[in-house]
Amino acid sequence: MRSRVRDDYKFMEIRDAIVSINQKVSLIGVIAEFDFPKQTRGTDCLCTLKIVDESHPKPGLEVRVFEENVEKLPHILSTGDIIQFNHVVMNIFRGEVCAVYNKKFSSFALYDGKDGEAFLPYQVSPKFRPRDLDKAFITGLRKWLVSFQIDEGSDNFSLMREIKEGEGINMVCKIVHVCEAAKDKWMAFVWDGTDARPASIFTRLKDEGDHPLPLHLEPLPFPRDVFCTFPLLGTVLRVNFYQGIEKSCLHSLNSGKWVKFINLAIEVDGGLWRGVLTPFTKLRYTTNEDNLVLERQRIYDLRLSAKSLLARIPFFSFPLTSQITEVDHKDVPCLTLMDVLTYSKVTAKFKCVVRVVAAFPWQAENFIYRGTYRIRLTLEDPTARIHAYLYAEDGEKFFGGYPSVDVLKRRRNVLLGMATASDDYGKEVEDGARNPPWMQCCLKSYYLSKSDPWGTRNYRIFDTMLVV
DNA sequence: TTGGGG
CATH class of the missing domain: 2.40.50.140 (Nucleic acid-binding proteins)
Structure with a gap:
């Protein structure tokens, strides 16, 4: 006994x-x-x-x-x-x-x-x-x-650039930020140094006025100092928590830490990728010396060290076969939209490779208001989305003067990757999802009010010509 | 007792 x-x-x-x-x-x-x-x-x-x-x-x-x-x-x-x-x-x-x-x-x-x-x-x-x-x-x-190294056996870990919709993606990523994005709605921000594939856009441009395509999945924009802690290259995936499991997830997701997710669900919302931690997601042991972590850091270091003018262009725009624009300042290196958002001065000029995912107004006949181009474009690259305006002489340069409405429509369709059809009354309607091509453009940032330069920062496209 | 389903 x-x-x-x-x-x-x-x-x-x-x-x-x-x-x-x-x-x-x-x-x-x-x-x-x-x-x-x-x-x-x-x-x-x-x-x-x-x-x-x-x-x-x-x-x-x-x-x-x-x-x-x-x-x-x-x-x-x-x-x-x-x-x-x-x-x-x-x-x-x-x-x-x-x-x-x-x-x-x-x-x-x-x-x-x-x-x-x-x-x-x-x-x-x-x-x-x-x-x-x-x-x-x-x-x-x-x-x-x-000295313990976990043996991953045959489990397949996707890079950010390989994610696709569905359940059951395994990923190795670094937590770059965790916050309560709205009351009781927590969000984690994860990154592995690679670019997510651009997603198709299913929203209707005719709804852009009342329900614009979101610039981010968090309900409120971040203060700039938070953005400034984000990596400048590679997609930062927003990760939501399946209802009620935040409490058990949150404390194991600390900023700066590398984690392995097994069975992370992936969704697309407004053309933006989102990860979801569900009760079927698992966290697996990893260390900073893990082979999969080192591999991701190597890929990123290689990107950072590339010296060419195109070093920071989106992975999926390479090799930029569809040249739909021409820009002045050819010898200036390209930057990411995260470079733009986190730049230290309000007034600056940049060159970027982006997709135009929305336009407001969308009808070509409304691009010109009282004789002046006035269009708000939504630009996207793997790191961020911003609104940028095409205004007055910059619009003139972009569209090559004042072409007929039919020509403007055709150019808009190429720019936004959209198909249109006519309804029974001959009225133009959108047809299906949009898949905009990549384009190079010059951007300038400026302020509207000298008393609040950061709060009134805006972006405009300039020195860029559509050549389709 | 309960326990991922395809």
Whole structure:
């Protein structure tokens, strides 16, 4: 009897636990992967995590934790943290071995990973009782973890430039910002140094007046000092949280940290890419020395070091086969719209490669108002969107004087990548999604009010000619 | 008891 009590307390290596089906065991391991709480069809909430130790570094053991509410589930701060389970039951579920945490008799304790020094858990379940024995195991795991590299097996991780709509994208990215974008609506901003593919635009230009194409997915524009912390090259993907899981996601997404997402959902909204963390998304262990992280940094460093005038052009505009514009200032290097947004002076001139994703007004006959060109264009590159105006003599230069409405319509259609048709009354209507071509343009920024130069900053296209 | 579905 005495020995059974002792056995109860002893940690089992994962290698031994997986052949102890239907037995109650105690385990301690490093969290290699975890997902976010979901309500089960029964009475409980569930979160699943995968633990590894030296005896079983891959693929790890799944532990399913059932608890009566989200609060009682483990709130994991980071993959790589250490978790201890007492009295979990080894089980076979759908042909796979796993450990099941039973709220009636199991307990857990969560500790910092390899960078931790303390033996005080940061979260424990009510039934947990600490013992001296735990410390030695925590120290051992922390030591082992220093040289541990996770084995990704055959899992495929997409670059930002490979994302497409659907569920189940795996990505390695750096968190560049996390904020409460609106009340109770949190958003993470992630980046891997590559450019997302331009998305088709499905909104109608005739709605542009009342419902303009958004410049960003966050409800309010950022203060400039936040933008200034964003990378200048590569797409920053906005990531939303599936309702109710923010609380368990947020603390594991810290700015500056590289993360691996498994099963990130990808949507397009207003022609902008959006990631969604769902209850089926998992976070996987990674370090700054991870091969996949190093690979992304190499790709980015290579982009940054390119010396050509076109070094910062969008990946998908290369090699700019459709030259629809000609610009003066040919010897000036191209910049990104994030360069433009974060430039240190209000008054400046730039050259960029962008797509025109919207125009207001959209009807060619309204481009000229009281004899003067006045059009607001929405410009996009992989880093940002801005409004830029085509005004007066700059419009004249752009459209080559004052051509007939038919010629203007044709040029607009090319510029915006749009098809039009006529309705039963001969009225022009838009036909289908738009896929605008890339164009080079010169941009100048200026202010409207000297008393508030940053608050009234505007952009205009200049020295640019449409040649279609 | 509960447990991703295709």
